[in-house]
Amino acid sequence: MTEKSSKRNKSGIYGKAIKFIELREWLNKTFIMEAYDDPKSSISLVDDKTLAISSPMHIARFVYIAPFVLAFWCVFFSIGSSMWPSEGHIEFAHDMARINQESRERGELVEEHFLYFDAMLGEDGKSSLLDYTNAIINYGSESMKEGLYKDFIILIVTFIISLAATILFLRIPRMADLYFDRQRQIVYTWRNGKVAACHFDNLGYRETVYGLDLFLYREHKKKQYWPTRVTVQPTGRVHFNTEDDSTVFMAQVFNFMDKGKSAVITGDRFERKPARFYLRVDKKPENFEQRVAEILKRDHELPELYTKHLI
Numbered sequence: 001m002t003e004k005s006s007k008r009n010k011s012g013i014y015g016k017a018i019k020f021i022e023l024r025e026w027l028n029k030t031f032i033m034e035a036y037d038d039p040k041s042s043i044s045l046v047d048d049k050t051l052a053i054s055s056p057m058h059i060a061r062f063v064y065i066a067p068f069v070l071a072f073w074c075v076f077f078s079i080g081s082s083m084w085p086s087e088g089h090i091e092f093a094h095d096m097a098r099i100n101q102e103s104r105e106r107g108e109l110v111e112e113h114f115l116y117f118d119a120m121l122g123e124d125g126k127s128s129l130l131d132y133t134n135a136i137i138n139y140g141s142e143s144m145k146e147g148l149y150k151d152f153i154i155l156i157v158t159f160i161i162s163l164a165a166t167i168l169f170l171r172i173p174r175m176a177d178l179y180f181d182r183q184r185q186i187v188y189t190w191r192n193g194k195v196a197a198c199h200f201d202n203l204g205y206r207e208t209v210y211g212l213d214l215f216l217y218r219e220h221k222k223k224q225y226w227p228t229r230v231t232v233q234p235t236g237r238v239h240f241n242t243e244d245d246s247t248v249f250m251a252q253v254f255n256f257m258d259k260g261k262s263a264v265i266t267g268d269r270f271e272r273k274p275a276r277f278y279l280r281v282d283k284k285p286e287n288f289e290q291r292v293a294e295i296l297k298r299d300h301e302l303p304e305l306y307t308k309h310l311i
Contacts, residue, residue: 017204017215017306024254033251035266041234041249046270049183051256055175056211056233058275069169072162079155083148085120085132093117093127115139174278178214178230182257187216188292189230190284194219195291196228198299200257204306211241212249215306217299219291225298227306 045052116139122131188197196218204215218228234249255263
């Protein structure tokens with residue numbers, strides 16, 4: 001069972017990290033973890049060599065990004081529908097058009113601004129957005145024209161934002177998993193062509209309200225190598241990751257790295273189906289193993305960096 005302990009590094013989002021292996025002794029004394037058919041967490045793969053953790057971005061994009069995309073499109077269609085003449089407006093236009101026709105039959109001159117209603121109904125008498133727009137442009141008052149122009153500007157801006165948000169949502173690649181290699185006792189992943197890795201003994205950790213932040217050594221454009229934060233949500237959920245959830249996850253990681261897959265799963269191999277609805281995948285960089293090896297030559301520098309700097 002879990003128990004509260006001052007050894008838990010719950011320093012918050014902006015706190016400094018500590019070595020992940022400092023939790024090993026505490027976890028072994030306070031928590032007994034059984035193996036399961038399904039680890040029921042963010043673990044996506046377990047075999048003889050590797051335990052993989054899925055990226056929280058899979059869920060986060062639907063929780064944080066998708067609602068904004070949907071909201072922008074709702075605003076766009078709401079504005080667009082408000083520009084369409086209402087049934088009451090169309091019915092009134094029919095009445096006015098009938099009066100205009102009666103005036104013509106009597107030989108009376110129909111004032112130009114009353115022609116707005118004839119133009120709004122169009123040739124078929126049903127009206128459309130194009131008919132409505134042409135009627136305002138040709139026969140509407142100045143205030144009606146100004147209102148139409150403002151609505152079109154807002155509609156165009158909203159459409160551009162909605163389209164850009166949709167493209168952003170679709171262009172987000174399926175992020176690479178975080179891999180724990182038991183044979184080599186290393187941890188590695190990659191993001192946008194940059195490799196991140198470290199020895200398991202040098203892995204940094206910080207617990208936050210959002211889950212766990214793990215710190216690896218990553219290729220850096222200016223500094224050559226620099227610590228990078230990889231967020232893990234133990235339950236696979238964006239919210240409501242409790243301390244117990246984090247403890248279970250950490251125990252599973254230590255069990256795998258220390259004892260092997262039989263301490264985590266009951267079967268020979270476990271693999272969760274990858275996240276769907278992606279147009280592209282964050283591909284493994286070229287010369288990956290060579291680049292990992294270069295990082296591992298230097299990752300002894302990592303603990304000093306993440307314990308002294310706010311990352």
